[in-house]
Amino acid sequence: MTMSNTPNPAGQGFQMSQLLYDTRYRSMTIQIVALILILLAFGWLINNTVVNLANLGKEIQFKFLGEPAGYDINQRLLDYNSQDSHLRAGFIGLLNTLLLAFLGCVTATILGVFIGVMRLSKNWLVARVMTAYIEIFRNVPVLLWIIVIFSIMIEVMSPPSAFRKGDASMLFNESVAITNRGVYIPEPLFHNTLGNIPLFGESSLRFDVSLDLIAFLVVLFAGIYAAMRVKRRADKIQSETGERPTTWWQRLALIFVPAAILLTVLGFHLGYPELKGFNFKGGTYMRNSLIALWLALSLYTAAFIAENVRAGIQAVSKGQSEAAFALGISPGRTMNLVILPQALRIIIPPLISQYLNLTKNTSLAIAVGYMDMTGTLMGITLNQTGREMETLLMGMAVYLAISLIISGVMNWYNNSVKLVER
Amino acid sequence: MADLSFVRTELVPQKTPPASEVGVIGWMRANLFSSIGNSILTLLTLYCIYLVLASILPWAISPTWGAASLTECRGILHELGREGHFSGACWGVIRDRWTQLLFGFYPSELYWRPILAFILLGVALAPVLFDGVTKKLLLLTAVYPFLCFWLIWGGSIWLPISIILGFVFAIVIYGIVSKATSTLLGAIVAIVTPIIWWLFLAAPFGNLMQSFIPLGIEAVQSDKIGGFMLAILIGLTGIFLSLPMGIVLALGRQSDLPILKGVCVAFIEFIRGVPLITLLFVASTLLNYFLPPGTSFDLVLRVMIMVTLFAAAYMAEVVRGGLAALPKGQYEAADSLGLDYWQAQRLIIMPQALKISIPGIVSTFIGLFKDTTLVGIVGLLDPLALSTNIRADMAWNGILWELYGFIALIFFIFCFAMSRYSMYLERKLATGH
Numbered sequence: 044m045t046m047s048n049t050p051n052p053a054g055q056g057f058q059m060s061q062l063l064y065d066t067r068y069r070s071m072t073i074q075i076v077a078l079i080l081i082l083l084a085f086g087w088l089i090n091n092t093v094v095n096l097a098n099l100g101k102e103i104q105f106k107f108l109g110e111p112a113g114y115d116i117n118q119r120l121l122d123y124n125s126q127d128s129h130l131r132a133g134f135i136g137l138l139n140t141l142l143l144a145f146l147g148c149v150t151a152t153i154l155g156v157f158i159g160v161m162r163l164s165k166n167w168l169v170a171r172v173m174t175a176y177i178e179i180f181r182n183v184p185v186l187l188w189i190i191v192i193f194s195i196m197i198e199v200m201s202p203p204s205a206f207r208k209g210d211a212s213m214l215f216n217e218s219v220a221i222t223n224r225g226v227y228i229p230e231p232l233f234h235n236t237l238g239n240i241p242l243f244g245e246s247s248l249r250f251d252v253s254l255d256l257i258a259f260l261v262v263l264f265a266g267i268y269a270a271m272r273v274k275r276r277a278d279k280i281q282s283e284t285g286e287r288p289t290t291w292w293q294r295l296a297l298i299f300v301p302a303a304i305l306l307t308v309l310g311f312h313l314g315y316p317e318l319k320g321f322n323f324k325g326g327t328y329m330r331n332s333l334i335a336l337w338l339a340l341s342l343y344t345a346a347f348i349a350e351n352v353r354a355g356i357q358a359v360s361k362g363q364s365e366a367a368f369a370l371g372i373s374p375g376r377t378m379n380l381v382i383l384p385q386a387l388r389i390i391i392p393p394l395i396s397q398y399l400n401l402t403k404n405t406s407l408a409i410a411v412g413y414m415d416m417t418g419t420l421m422g423i424t425l426n427q428t429g430r431e432m433e434t435l436l437m438g439m440a441v442y443l444a445i446s447l448i449i450s451g452v453m454n455w456y457n458n459s460v461k462l463v464e465r
Numbered sequence: 466m467a468d469l470s471f472v473r474t475e476l477v478p479q480k481t482p483p484a485s486e487v488g489v490i491g492w493m494r495a496n497l498f499s500s501i502g503n504s505i506l507t508l509l510t511l512y513c514i515y516l517v518l519a520s521i522l523p524w525a526i527s528p529t530w531g532a533a534s535l536t537e538c539r540g541i542l543h544e545l546g547r548e549g550h551f552s553g554a555c556w557g558v559i560r561d562r563w564t565q566l567l568f569g570f571y572p573s574e575l576y577w578r579p580i581l582a583f584i585l586l587g588v589a590l591a592p593v594l595f596d597g598v599t600k601k602l603l604l605l606t607a608v609y610p611f612l613c614f615w616l617i618w619g620g621s622i623w624l625p626i627s628i629i630l631g632f633v634f635a636i637v638i639y640g641i642v643s644k645a646t647s648t649l650l651g652a653i654v655a656i657v658t659p660i661i662w663w664l665f666l667a668a669p670f671g672n673l674m675q676s677f678i679p680l681g682i683e684a685v686q687s688d689k690i691g692g693f694m695l696a697i698l699i700g701l702t703g704i705f706l707s708l709p710m711g712i713v714l715a716l717g718r719q720s721d722l723p724i725l726k727g728v729c730v731a732f733i734e735f736i737r738g739v740p741l742i743t744l745l746f747v748a749s750t751l752l753n754y755f756l757p758p759g760t761s762f763d764l765v766l767r768v769m770i771m772v773t774l775f776a777a778a779y780m781a782e783v784v785r786g787g788l789a790a791l792p793k794g795q796y797e798a799a800d801s802l803g804l805d806y807w808q809a810q811r812l813i814i815m816p817q818a819l820k821i822s823i824p825g826i827v828s829t830f831i832g833l834f835k836d837t838t839l840v841g842i843v844g845l846l847d848p849l850a851l852s853t854n855i856r857a858d859m860a861w862n863g864i865l866w867e868l869y870g871f872i873a874l875i876f877f878i879f880c881f882a883m884s885r886y887s888m889y890l891e892r893k894l895a896t897g898h
Binding site for chain 1: 723
């Protein structure tokens with residue numbers, strides 16, 4: 044583009060033809076023409092929209108968000124009833140989306156790393172089984188997996204009445220019940236609870252923050268921080284004297300003892316689900332739509348993550364591990380100190396895009412009736428109020444924001460582990 | 466003194482290796498039972514495989530191919546003494562409804578049209594996919610998209626012809642104008658002319674010609690098109706259009722022109738940031754708002770537009786990865802040879818960048834094809850939506866796994882074949898040592 048810099052022949056000023064032939068000005072011409080075309084296209088689209096909306100007697104406004112939603116949301120993290128506003132319904136849906144995305148990302152990572160490593164196993168059979176798993180899950184649409192697992196939940200699991208008759212029994216010492224309506228697990232309860240802080244008053248975004256949870260997290264993270272300090276001190280002593288003090292029990296104690304003391308003081312106990320009448324009561328209830336989505340998205344994304352993990356490990360040259368062995372480093376430490384830090388650098392960028400894919404795929408919840416944001420804001424609210432433009436724009440903006448935040452955070456992390464080049 | 470030294474005069478024959486090191490036993494020792502941990506792992510895996518097969522095979526092996534309804538299936542299984550919910554699969558539903566799963570509600574007397582389109586697809590793709598096929602077939606490849614749409618939707622032949630004419634005009638005008646003035650002006654005119662033609666003149670021209678020389682085949686409504694035919698149609702349209710669009714977007718994102726770059730970045734990031742399902746909602750509810758009042762686009766066409774835009778953004782990122790992976794020396798070498806931008810792209814950059822991005826491109830294609838199942842959510846009859854439809858029939862009410870299994874199998878075959886082809890292509894194009 045910027046190759047020919049021959050000066051104008053003497054005595055000639057600027058000529059119109061230079062806009063076409065001179066590479067110095069041509070890029071400007073291209074941009075201006077492109078800009079005009081783009082603006083024309085946008086103007087045309089906006090004009091059409093305005094005319095169409097006017098013909099229908101609609102105008103773009105967001106008042107409907109304050110009106111009562113009038114529908115129920117069966118799986119939710121916060122309090123909600125059908126008299127709450129559409130905005131509240133959308134917010135509950137958003138939290139459901141985030142819950143599903145979080146659960147899915149955690150499980151998919153664990154499964155994916157496990158399968159990716161097992162695929163490189165020297166055991167022929169295990170490696171083949173893992174390859175088969177990856178190919179089967181990667182080559183079949185995720186929507187099909189969601190529906191199949193949802194159908195399995197409904198058709199194969201026993202109804203609550205079977206538990207009464209004794210045809211089915213609860214798992215893990217009478218604490219988990221897997222029924223065709225969903226899964227009941229024990230819920231954490233506190234005898235001496237610290238209570239909740241209500242945020243945002245009575246507004247649509249009202250949010251109860253559990254002080255028990257906050258206290259637990261604070262103690263836990265303080266313990267982890269202290270354990271890291273101990274480890275750093277051990278590292279320092281090792282680099283100065285060559286002797287490494289044994290610290291693993293100190294570090295474990297620092298993390299777990301304060302947390303355990305706190306839980307005892309708060310009177311932590313589990314509330315178990317119990318069969319009452321026709322259904323289970325108590326415990327935390329996860330609807331089968333949530334379970335199906337969680338499982339399907341995790342299993343599906345794990346296949347992709349496994350391939351990334353395998354590629355990352357294989358990309359670390361064999362000389363690295365051989366060099367580590369030559370230095371006398373044990374296999375475990377070779378993995379931790381030599382292979383993984385280098386493999387992670389290769390694994391993380393595709394891992395980020397898998398997290399993003401999983402988060403976007405949570406929108407398939409609509410196929411099994413899980414009330415995520417697509418189901419509430421862009422589903423029932425859209426149908427009830429007829430405000431396609433506003434709800435879809437809002438929904439897309441939220442998804443866009445989530446995606447940008449995830450990729451922003453992950454890129455920040457990626458930069459911090461990136462190879463520092465000269 | 467007797468000579469006790471002994472010198473062997475012939476070599477000792479080689480011993481065969483111990484039986485535990487060669488053959489099946491040796492292989493098993495090396496690969497399955499090399500250590501205690503490995504042996505446990507092998508046995509555990511074998512047990513898991515046994516569990517899976519033991520639960521699926523007795524169900525799947527079921528002589529119900531000829532049954533015409535679920536009750537009949539149950540009868541056949543009952544006679545064999547197999548009772549219960551999962552006593553056996555009812556494969557009769559596949560025999561009874563496979564045409565519906567493939568073609569949707571397409572009129573059965575016209576099945577020859579999609580079948581012909583599918584055969585022609587193979588012929589049209591052959592010169593692109595494989596060496597040693599005569600390149601004259603590329604002409605068919607160029608016309609094929611229009612031919613395919615005409616064969617499936619039917620109607621007057623003049624509509625596809627008038628659309629092709631737009632492309633012909635563009636090429637002719639580009640040739641004339643770029644020779645007379647400059648390539649840039651030629652390019653601008655060649656973009657604007659066909660747009661004007663398609664927007665304002667193509668439809669009247671088609672109608673006019675149809676009234677003079679009526680040539681056409683029976684038209685088929687879009688709501689009749691479904692099943693794997695729809696999935697393949699949407700997938701193919703997305704694949705054909707998203708690759709060129711993606712290349713243009715990637716070049717735009719890499720270019721030095723700030724306005725073009727900004728537009729491309731915004732487009733790519735927006736599309737990649739939202740789920741496909743929201744774009745499909747836009748296609749089903751909003752897209753008609755953006756078009757001139759009174760125009761009502763076919764839902765299939767609207768969905769195709771959105772799927773193509775979606776795939777194009779992903780394709781752009783894949784191609785950009787390929788462009789970024791190319792050593793800077795290649796760009797500089799092209800510049801120093803005096804090639805202009807498009808020559809450099811066409812002869813030096815793109816062939817290498819696209820080669821690098823083949824795995825990404827193919828996995829985008831595979832993703833696109835799998836994502837066609839989502840169109841069922843906005844009311845099109847994709848295979849999954851059809852399976853619900855089939856269950857609505859009294860005869861097959863309650864059939865789940867057979868249909869899901871069949872659909873999964875077909876998707877698996879297509880996607881697996883695509884990924885294997887990409888591996889073949891990578892090997893074929895590999896120039897390294």
